[in-house]
Amino acid sequence: MLDPKLFESDTRADWCPGCGDFGVLAALKDALLKSGKQPHEVVVVSGIGCSSNMPGYIRTYGFHGLHGRPMPVAIGIKCANPRLTVVAAAGDGDEYGIGFNHVVHAARRNDDIKLIVMNNEIYGLTTGQLSPTSRLGQKTKTSPEGSIIYPIKPLPTILGAGGTFVARTFSGDPKHMSLVIQEALKHRGFALIDAISPCVTWHNIYDEVKKLFYKLEDRGYKPDDEQKAYEAMNDPNGIPIGIFYRTEDKASFQERLGEVNGGRWPVDEVKTLPESVCRSLALEFA
Numbered sequence: 001m002l003d004p005k006l007f008e009s010d011t012r013a014d015w016c017p018g019c020g021d022f023g024v025l026a027a028l029k030d031a032l033l034k035s036g037k038q039p040h041e042v043v044v045v046s047g048i049g050c051s052s053n054m055p056g057y058i059r060t061y062g063f064h065g066l067h068g069r070p071m072p073v074a075i076g077i078k079c080a081n082p083r084l085t086v087v088a089a090a091g092d093g094d095e096y097g098i099g100f101n102h103v104v105h106a107a108r109r110n111d112d113i114k115l116i117v118m119n120n121e122i123y124g125l126t127t128g129q130l131s132p133t134s135r136l137g138q139k140t141k142t143s144p145e146g147s148i149i150y151p152i153k154p155l156p157t158i159l160g161a162g163g164t165f166v167a168r169t170f171s172g173d174p175k176h177m178s179l180v181i182q183e184a185l186k187h188r189g190f191a192l193i194d195a196i197s198p199c200v201t202w203h204n205i206y207d208e209v210k211k212l213f214y215k216l217e218d219r220g221y222k223p224d225d226e227q228k229a230y231e232a233m234n235d236p237n238g239i240p241i242g243i244f245y246r247t248e249d250k251a252s253f254q255e256r257l258g259e260v261n262g263g264r265w266p267v268d269e270v271k272t273l274p275e276s277v278c279r280s281l282a283l284e285f286a
């Protein structure tokens with residue numbers, strides 16, 4: 001029998017009542033439980049933002065880091081101890097703005113990190129400023145007349161960077177979100193889960209998303225074709241959720257690191273990596 005309280009933290013989440021992040025937290029706990037993980041096998045790494053308070057609210061190892069920097073920390077943890085399941089969880093400002101470079105390169109390397117971006121199209125913690133996913137015309141504290149900047153499209157960008165698992169979910173459907181996270185946990189390498197997680201205080205898009213979202217799998221969609229994935233991501237008439245693209249054909253960076261280390265992997269033997277490999281790693285992460 002699975003213990004539903006296994007991943008319960010002693011700390012109560014202090015997000016605003018109705019915040020989408022509660023749905024993401026519930027889905028993540030459920031997915032870890034159903035994937036048969038134990039708390040000591042998991043690390044949740046975050047940046048800065050309302051959403052980035054996540055590690056405090058879940059009973060796993062955790063690292064609440066700097067704004068935009070969950071990925072370098074997560075990658076370091078995974079390289080040092082590949083037996084750990086490493087989940088990075090942060091907001092759209094954190095991961096699609098100040099820290100997006102790390103995400104692009106994690107996709108390129110296929111680092112074995114599962115990244116959940118709680119996308120509310122706003123800076124929540126700092127009380128309602130424009131974020132990289134804010135829409136053209138969106139009124140925020142820093143765009144009182146409406147934004148004049150086009151939003152970033154993180155999913156096609158990450159697919160183009162070499163992403164091997166690219167998905168979108170909605171916190172209004174935590175059951176579906178849990179299923180997508182369970183698939184990400186099984187994936188060989190980097191997984192991006194864009195979690196639409198509305199901010200009820202500064203940019204409440206709940207009703208709109210509820211009207212427009214649909215599940216890709218309900219339309220017979222199969223996530224094995226890159227071109228079709230681009231098309232699906234760019235649907236102008238609705239908000240598709242589910243897995244857009246997935247391939248298990250590429251080894252993760254950490255798997256390849258193990259290979260160059262003569263198959264001696266993981267952990268203490270990192271020290272024995274050939275000097276040439278250490279040099280290229282130092283350059284890559286400098």
Ligand SMILES: Cc1ncc(C[n+]2csc(CCOP(=O)(O)OP(=O)(O)O)c2C)c(N)n1
Binds near residue numbers: 048067092131
């Ligand atoms: C280096 C740095 N720059 C700016 C900030 C201020 N800051 C804190 S949270 C945040 C944005 C948070 O937005 P998001 O990542 O979308 O998270 P949310 O609060 O919406 O969940 C910013 C700009 C900071 N803490 N550190």
Ligand SMILES: [Mg+2]
Binds near residue numbers: 049119122
């Ligand atoms: Mg945000």
